[in-house]
Amino acid sequence: MKATAIAHPNVAVVKYWGKRDNVNFLPMNNSISLTVDSLYCKVTVEFSENYDKDFATVNGGAPEQKVMERVLPHLNRIRKLAGIDLCARGAVETNFPIGVGLASSSAGFAALTAAACAAAGLKLNAKELSIISRQGSGSSCRSIYGGWAEWLAGTHSEDSYAVQLARENHWDIRLITAVVSKAARKVDTRGGMEIAKNTSPLYEARLKAVERDLPLVRKAIKDKDFDALGKIAEHEAMLLHATAITSTPPLVYWVPETVRIMQEVLALRSGGLETYFTFDTGANIHLICLPENEKEITLRLKEMPGVLQIHINKPGEGVKLVKEHLF
Amino acid sequence: MKATAIAHPNVAVVKYWGKRDNVNFLPMNNSISLTVDSLYCKVTVEFSENYDKDFATVNGGAPEQKVMERVLPHLNRIRKLAGIDLCARGAVETNFPIGVGLASSSAGFAALTAAACAAAGLKLNAKELSIISRQGSGSSCRSIYGGWAEWLAGTHSEDSYAVQLARENHWDIRLITAVVSKAARKVDTRGGMEIAKNTSPLYEARLKAVERDLPLVRKAIKDKDFDALGKIAEHEAMLLHATAITSTPPLVYWVPETVRIMQEVLALRSGGLETYFTFDTGANIHLICLPENEKEITLRLKEMPGVLQIHINKPGEGVKLVKEHLF
Numbered sequence: 001m002k003a004t005a006i007a008h009p010n011v012a013v014v015k016y017w018g019k020r021d022n023v024n025f026l027p028m029n030n031s032i033s034l035t036v037d038s039l040y041c042k043v044t045v046e047f048s049e050n051y052d053k054d055f056a057t058v059n060g061g062a063p064e065q066k067v068m069e070r071v072l073p074h075l076n077r078i079r080k081l082a083g084i085d086l087c088a089r090g091a092v093e094t095n096f097p098i099g100v101g102l103a104s105s106s107a108g109f110a111a112l113t114a115a116a117c118a119a120a121g122l123k124l125n126a127k128e129l130s131i132i133s134r135q136g137s138g139s140s141c142r143s144i145y146g147g148w149a150e151w152l153a154g155t156h157s158e159d160s161y162a163v164q165l166a167r168e169n170h171w172d173i174r175l176i177t178a179v180v181s182k183a184a185r186k187v188d189t190r191g192g193m194e195i196a197k198n199t200s201p202l203y204e205a206r207l208k209a210v211e212r213d214l215p216l217v218r219k220a221i222k223d224k225d226f227d228a229l230g231k232i233a234e235h236e237a238m239l240l241h242a243t244a245i246t247s248t249p250p251l252v253y254w255v256p257e258t259v260r261i262m263q264e265v266l267a268l269r270s271g272g273l274e275t276y277f278t279f280d281t282g283a284n285i286h287l288i289c290l291p292e293n294e295k296e297i298t299l300r301l302k303e304m305p306g307v308l309q310i311h312i313n314k315p316g317e318g319v320k321l322v323k324e325h326l327f
Numbered sequence: 328m329k330a331t332a333i334a335h336p337n338v339a340v341v342k343y344w345g346k347r348d349n350v351n352f353l354p355m356n357n358s359i360s361l362t363v364d365s366l367y368c369k370v371t372v373e374f375s376e377n378y379d380k381d382f383a384t385v386n387g388g389a390p391e392q393k394v395m396e397r398v399l400p401h402l403n404r405i406r407k408l409a410g411i412d413l414c415a416r417g418a419v420e421t422n423f424p425i426g427v428g429l430a431s432s433s434a435g436f437a438a439l440t441a442a443a444c445a446a447a448g449l450k451l452n453a454k455e456l457s458i459i460s461r462q463g464s465g466s467s468c469r470s471i472y473g474g475w476a477e478w479l480a481g482t483h484s485e486d487s488y489a490v491q492l493a494r495e496n497h498w499d500i501r502l503i504t505a506v507v508s509k510a511a512r513k514v515d516t517r518g519g520m521e522i523a524k525n526t527s528p529l530y531e532a533r534l535k536a537v538e539r540d541l542p543l544v545r546k547a548i549k550d551k552d553f554d555a556l557g558k559i560a561e562h563e564a565m566l567l568h569a570t571a572i573t574s575t576p577p578l579v580y581w582v583p584e585t586v587r588i589m590q591e592v593l594a595l596r597s598g599g600l601e602t603y604f605t606f607d608t609g610a611n612i613h614l615i616c617l618p619e620n621e622k623e624i625t626l627r628l629k630e631m632p633g634v635l636q637i638h639i640n641k642p643g644e645g646v647k648l649v650k651e652h653l654f
Contacts, residue, residue: 201536202529202569209528209573231575238577242529242569246536248558250565252590256583263579 001086002046003118004325007110008316009096009103010035010142011175011278011286013233014210014217015240016151018197024157025135028197029210032150032165032217033106033142036175037316041107042093044326045115047079047086056090058098066188074109074136075116081132082120090116091326096311097182101253101282105189109133109140114319129319130161139189146318148221168315171224174294178301179309180257181283189281192244192251200243209239230276230288237278244281255283257306264300273297286313328413329373330445331652334437335643336423336430337362337469338502338605338613340560341537341544342567343478345524351484352462355524356537359477359492359544360433360469363502364643368434369420371653372442374406374413383417385425393515401436401463402443408459409447417443418653423638424509428580428609432516436460436467441646456646457488466516473645474498475548495642498551501621505628506636507584508610516608519571519578527570536566557603557615564605571608582610584633591627600624613640 010033018028054072056063063071075088090112098104113133117124124132126144134141134151141161142149147168154160187195197203213232220229244251258279265277265287275289275297289297294312301307337360345355381399383390390398402415417439425431440460444451451459453471461468461478468488469476474495481487514522524530540559547556571578585606592604592614602616602624616624621639628634 201539202532202566205529205532212528234577235573235575238572239529242573245565246562246569248562250561250593252586252593254586255590256587259579259581259586260583263582266577266579 001048001119001121002044002325003115003321004042004044004323005111005114005118005319005321006040006042007107007114007143007319008035008037009039009041009107010139010149011103012139012280013229013278014213014236015280016139017240017243018193018203019138024160025138026156026160027138027151027153029207030150030153030214031139031142032148032214033139034148034175035143035146035168035316035318036313038311038313039096039102039107039177040094041104041111042326043108043111043115044091045112045119046089047084047119048089049086051087051089054088056092058092059094070136071112074112077132077135078113078116078120078122082122084120088116089327093326097179099184099188100182101185101280101284102177102179103139103280105137106139106143109137110143110319112136113140114321118321126318127161131158134160144319147315150218165218166221168317171221171315172291173226173315174289174291175313176287176289176294176297176301177284177311177313178261178287178307179284179311180261180306181255182308185253185282187251192281195247195251196243199248200246202246203243206239206243210236226290227274230274233278233288234276253281253283258283258285260304260306261285261301264304268300328375328446328448329371329652330442330648331369331371331650332438332441332445332646332648333367333369334434334441334470334646335362335364336366336368336434337466337476338430339466339607340556340605341540341563342607343466344567344570345520345530346465351487352465353483353487354465354478354480356534357477357480357541358466358469359475359541360466361475361502362470362473362495362643362645363640365638365640366423366429366434366504367421368431368438369653370435370438370442371418372439372446373416374411374446375416376413378414378416381415383419385419386421397463398439401439404459404462405440405443405447405449409449411447415443416654420653424506426511426515427509428512428607428611429504429506430466430607432464433466433470436464437470437646439463440467441648445648453645454488458485461487471646474642477545492545493548495644498548498642499618500553500642501616501618502640503614503616503621503624503628504611504638504640505588505614505634506611506638507588507633508582509635512580512609514578519608522574522578523570526575527573529573530570533566533570537563553617554601557601560605560615561603580608580610585610585612587631587633588612588628591631595627
């Protein structure tokens with residue numbers, strides 16, 4: 001009763017930003033993302049009579065309490081589904097900082113769901129995994145799939161899940177992640193979207209803009225239209241932050257380095273180099289580009305002050321079970 | 328036929344951001360501002376038969392062409408009103424950089440209007456000056472008055488002007504201006520508001536939020552309620568930038584230092600020091616505070632990298648004619 005899964009974060013080009021159902025975790029709008037390959041999260045789960053409580057490590061250390069507060073209900077959900085009541089031991093390994101707007105929870109809950117379900121003896125298909133994973137962390141339902149995925153908002157728990165729009169080998173593009181801050185955010189994604197939904201006077205207008213953008217993004221992915229995809233992805237990221245900064249209290253997720261890179265991207269584009277940025281609820285920023293521009297953009301980022309890490313991502317695989325356990 | 332006027336910039340707590348009439352320069356919404364004292368613009372205008380063309384200097388140098396493209400139609404407007412057709416010599420002096428989001432055009436056109444009307448022999452009251460000044464640069468109609476002014480959007484040219492809400496001695500507060508960039512913006516205020524109005528999907532929602540905020544700001548000024556005023560001023564600045572960053576193309580007026588100071592303000596407030604920020608269409612930023620916190624905030628700003636100049640403003644006077652000419 002032990003299993004290990006690897007999942008990758010996904011970076012949304014149309015963002016998940018607000019729930020319309022806090023019990024079933026249904027989102028306000030459909031969202032579309034790219035699962036990326038170079039960042040990963042590996043999770044091992046074992047259920048055993050030898051354990052008299054649930055316990056886990058994250059990158060070798062004790063997990064934060066707020067992480068366990070989300071993980072334990074998720075484990076209970078899976079135990080209930082499998083009809084078991086054994087305690088679990090877990091271990092998590094990531095190659096990137098967590099809780100800094102790099103979608104660690106999307107990778108973490110996708111891997112946790114796949115590992116825990118397998119360890120509990122559940123045989124599930126991708127749609128079923130997506131539904132369960134969604135209840136642990138909304139955006140993780142997209143990381144079940146490789147390549148491009150769309151989370152269908154749905155109307156109840158059983159029809160709110162992600163589907164694959166295109167496989168990882170459909171389109172060779174790059175998403176270069178610049179880590180400029182490893183500091184914990186004051187307000188995490190779950191808290192931020194609740195504040196924005198409840199207080200930003202721009203929140204409803206954003207939803208209308210998203211409905212306009214969704215079919216354009218599907219078409220851009222299908223047609224491999226980089227310019228169209230980049231423009232909308234950047235705009236969608238700005239829409240999220242526009243509602244964040246106009247919330248009460250204002251949520252400013254950016255740091256000086258975020259803006260320096262945004263300005264650099266705009267300058268590069270003025271100079272004819274086609275690249276676009278996106279970010280989630282954090283200071284860190286992703287640059288989307290075609291393979292032929294990867295080197296130049298990476299060089300530029302390396303020269304910029306305050307860039308702590310660079311991850312060059314291609315479209316990544318969906319969640320998968322592996323044989324090498326963490327313990 | 329020579330006159331000199333001094334005017335101060337005004338900093339809006341409810342912003343002017345978009346016209347509904349590009350011929351008569353009528354704004355989409357009422358706006359409210361504080362005229363500040365430490366920044367100033369002095370303008371001398373002389374009409375004379377000795378001049379065979381209009382010419383001017385700005386801080387001793389030749390004015391930019393785009394400045395003259397706005398000044399000349401304004402001079403013609405005043406000449407027509409006065410029934411003269413003499414050419415003019417002008418000189419402008421400022422103690423702060425122009426065209427960097429520090430409301431130089433609000434001070435400049437208020438001073439130009441007062442000086443040129445006086446030089447042309449027109450005897451006008453504040454309302455009449457405000458109407459004329461508005462046609463040169465919208466926000467300048469508020470700098471006719473000291474203290475707090477509201478620009479009434481109106482429905483045609485003759486009922487779109489500013490009125491004074493409170494005199495400069497009504498409320499002793501501070502507005503500390505941190506200059507972090509003297510570089511010219513890629514898109515100025517006039518261009519930016521047009522792009523935002525035409526392309527941001529959040530523009531209409533901003534207008535609704537402004538209508539909600541206007542009576543709250545009037546009340547905060549009347550009651551000298553610093554907390555209420557600060558919160559709304561900051562929110563209104565964010566609303567403007569929310570529409571800017573979601574425009575096509577995106578308008579990012581901030582630089583890294585802008586965000587560093589925003590984060591510092593939020594941190595100071597978390598620590599119990601009540602201060603709020605605002606900015607216009609530029610990288611530079613104003614901190615609003617009560618007199619007792621002026622010193623500490625100024626010290627903090629001086630310690631921050633990238634702060635080029637600090638101006639400590641109190642509520643300032645309206646435009647006035649002076650005897651000391653620039654030539």
